[in-house]
Amino acid sequence: MTDNLPPKTPQPDPAPRGEVTIETVTHHGMGRLADGTLVPRVLPGEVVTLSGEGAKIVTPSPERVSPPCRHFKACGGCAMQHASDGFVADWKAGIVRAALRAQGIEGEIARVLTSPPDSRRRARLAGRRTKKGALVGFHARASDTVVEVPGCRLILPALTALIPALERIAVLAASRKGEAGLTVTDSTAGPDLHIDTDKPLTEELRITLPEIAREAGLSRLVWGDEIVAELEPPVQQMGRARVVPPPGAFLQATAHGEAALRDTVREAVGDAARIVDLFAGCGTFTLPLAETAEVHAVEGEAAMLAALDRGWRGVPGLKRVTTEARDLFRRPLLADELGRFDAAVIDPPRAGAQAQIAELAASQIGVIAMVSCNPASFARDAKTLLNQGYEMGPITVVDQFRWSPHVELATRFTRS
The missing domain is CATH 2.40.50 (OB fold (Dihydrolipoamide Acetyltransferase, E2P))
Known part of the structure; x- marks a missing residue:
């Protein structure tokens, strides 16, 4: 996730x-x-x-092929721009197959869906001060060196256009020896910026930063844990709902990738009337599914659930959505708690969700839609389900992090 x-x-x-x-x-x-x-x-x-x-x-x-980005050799953001799209798709499918075979599983890859260039709506850039101002970009391959990336073929042009403003902010947020993390996320109201820095937020910065935000057309600017400026709510569309995520909240990397995963999950749960969404975040799957089913959303971060709930309440006609703040690593939903649902959706972090998967495997829930951003942990968790009588359907590989080694996937598990 x-x-x-x-x-x-x-x-x-x-x-x-x-x-x-x-x-x-x-x-x-x-x-x-x-x-x-x-x-x-x-x-x-x-x-x-x-x-x-x-x-x-x-x-x-x-x-x-000729790399489409002139920064390819210096920048560490991409690994495979020198390969054809077909080769990269087959390579990523192969990564999933290899992870499954390491667990003794043979799986079917139904399709590989790749996000187009210039589509990343979220990116973490590094900002470093220089003698003449600041440098903003991605790190070089296996290095702390920051490489400028004007014309980057990964991220949305609207985010690339922010680099001059980010350089101004990096002068304020980075030290000469350290760097600031600058996470920019596209929203319907303009880019949402989160600044990760050890420098304190001074009164002078409280005056200067909102001015920069207005000039750059930012929707929100967050310094550390504090919202310094919110000119417009940074809305994300999730199904029919409009959600304002808390600062730093997880979102899928591209709108294309989110749609691919959402459609695969919808297909997996079918006409289930009662669904539990585990690791629900701000509602990527919960809110679209609520158009046809009652959904119980479970997530460890209360602020993300609050954003989900506000989004749900703002849309008339959705089915009932309930929320529960719960650490699913330490307190997974137990098998008997899962018994009241027709289907489960689970989208855990890279480490997977061994404890929660064990409870799902012990339950009688008929359908599980699993999303993963790590083929290795997915294969481990899939083996647990298969050992307890579930069958795995064809796998959709979703390549949101184009030209990188990162792989995401989704599939359906059903009781035999």
């Missing part, structure tokens, strides 16, 4: 080599030689020569 990018990839071996052939591409997007050496930005079957400056392609793969 998180929108964090995967861990930094291992560094390649810089030792000079003669001509060598790339055997495979790892799940981190690194080419691997027969001896295990890792090489970035290469494809299987390519013949390359290696030096301290990287790989020189001698025989390119037919799947090699």
Whole structure:
């Protein structure tokens, strides 16, 4: 359920080599030689020569393409821009298959749905002060170096256009030795900015920051835990409901990806009349499902549930929605509590939800729609359900983090 990018990839071996052939591409997007050496930005079957400056392609793969972004070699945000869309889709499906086979499971991949370029509606940029002002961008590959990314092909142009304003803010929020995290999220009222910094919020900043927010067209500006300016509520559309998430709340990375996951979940639960939504967040699935079913939304963060509830109350005609603030890692809904529902939706963080999955496996609930942002934890949890008599349907792979190693998926489990 998180929108964090995967861990930094291992560094390649810089030792000079003669001509060598790339055997495979790892799940981190690194080419691997027969001896295990890792090489970035290469494809299987390519013949390359290696030096301290990287790989020189001698025989390119037919799947090699020109990277669409000029920052590809320097920026660490993308790993696979040098590969065709078809190759990347097959590679991501392969990551899911490999995770399942590690648990002894053979699964069917029904489809791979990839978000288009320039569609990320949420991004965390790094801001660092310089002698002349500030630098805002993404980190270089496996490095703390900040790379400017004007013209980035990942994020929405409306967010890229904010970089000059973010540079002004970085001068105020970052130190010369440290950096500030600048998370920008698109909303119907304009970008929503959350600033992660150790610097205190002074009275001078309380005056300066709202001025910058107005000039930049921000809907909201949050410094640490404090809302400094809210010119318009940063509304997110969830089904027919309009939700104002609390600062820092989780959202799916792209509108396309959210729609793909939502449609897969809707298809999975079918005509269920009573649904429990576990790790419900602000209502990504709860509120659309409430158009046809009663939904009980369970989430650890009370502020997100409050936003969900306000969104539900603002739309006439939705079915009944109830909420429950509960730590599902320490206090999962028990099997007998799950018995009153026809279907469950579960979208846990990257670590998965072993305790809650164990209770679902022990319950008699007929249908489970599972969403995951980590194929490894998904496969582990799927094995628990399969061992207790559930059957797994075809898997939809959703690629919201285009050109990165990150993979999301959704599928349906039913009682035999």
